[in-house]
Amino acid sequence: MSSLTNNCYYLSLLTAILAQGIFCVNASAVPRTTIVETPATKNTRFVYAPISIPVSGEVNDTLSDRDIPTGDGGFARDYSIQLKAGDQIAIDLTSETFDAVVTLLNSEGKTIGKNDDGPDGTSNSLLFTRIKDTGNYVIRVQGFGETSSGAFKLKVSKLKAQ
Template sequence: MANFSVNRWYITFLFSAVGLLVGLKELPVNAQEKLYNPIPMPSNSEIADKLTDKDIPTGEGGFARDYAVQLEEGDQVAIDLTSDDFDSIIMLLAADGSTVAENDDGPDGSTNSLLFARITEPGSYIVRVRAFGETGSGNFKLKLTRLRPVKSVTLRVRQFLLDGNRQDRTASPVTSNQ
């Protein structure tokens, strides 16, 4: 009788385990379906978008939205973030997640952000938009501009002398060797 009880227990356990495995196999996988996928950001064009509670949690109570951009060594960029809805912070992150540059308030005294950075390593970068503090969401405009150096200019100067004669000269901007 003890042998029958053990066999019955063993069979019950075996069928339960098989049923559980089959049941788990049939369940849909609800793991995190949305992978991290920053939005591609075109250079020299403005993006109008919205920061919401569906964006990336910052761990400080707020949310962030990321944009991917390819930058080259020697690029100088200006990143302008404006919003009438929240106090903005703009960040430029390297591929390894380290902060290259960050700005909270722009030079105009507003809560908009303006960031300048010189790129020393070519590659993929992330432009992160977020609100200052724990909360903040709403519409914003974001623009990344690649700044180009001014080419050397030669000026033609026409000088009128006191005696009424004229004299043409050329002048070049002074450059520093530093």
Template sequence: MKHSLGKRWYSVLFLATSILTIGYPLPIFAQKLYSPLPLPNNNQVSDTLTDQDIPTGEGGFARDYFIDLDEGDQVAVDLISDDFDAIVILMASDGSTIAENDDGPDGSTNSLLFTRITERGRYIIRVRAFGETGSGNYTLKVTRLRPVN
């Protein structure tokens, strides 16, 4: 009788342990998912790059914005910061780099890039600092250039 009771307790304990470790649904806390910010309707934003933004893997951080562009659009992307050496990157929705600029044509550490869009779609504009420690305020502006007639 004692032997039979021990087997039952063992079976119950084994079953309970199995359910808890293998098949029992436990609450899972999802990490913050990647979601670029929409660029406002005026295509300009003033914001702050911080250590709470996207880690670049190179010691620094980046902030991403999305914009919908049409085939044939010619755009100028201007990134200005007095706080850090600005780098601006235009990426396709798959993450591939389309254009990148570190320093503007005026010799400053601001960034200015020009490009023609070859395919309609959603694009990512990445704001980041050169090096590992850059952070601070910036202004990002996207201008759709029009041909002069």
């Protein structure tokens, strides 16, 4: 790994799909991350930004090997959400095809909360948390294990204060 300018690092990587090349990862504050791929064998450019989801929103989507490699052999899909200090939220991730894992990250990429198996004894995930700081957050959807892929439903609910 070598540093160039403006905190841009060039890494020589072997990707999950065995494509070797030189990659420039230019990361700004989450949830805006730009990934530019310039493999030695092709000149393809990818720009990545998490999919926006509203508070009290629901998404039906699919996790596949075209999503973000986790480094553990699996893949993840990210959703950005704007939350306010004091918000109490429930993040419900269900899938009939893989063991769902949900993670909430703050704008610095720090894990705020993570859940693998929900309280109902299934492999679905349910995460409750209270937000301390107003800002952009990322909800990361991934499966447990290397071969996790398939359809899922992600539901975010804002809970009422009592």
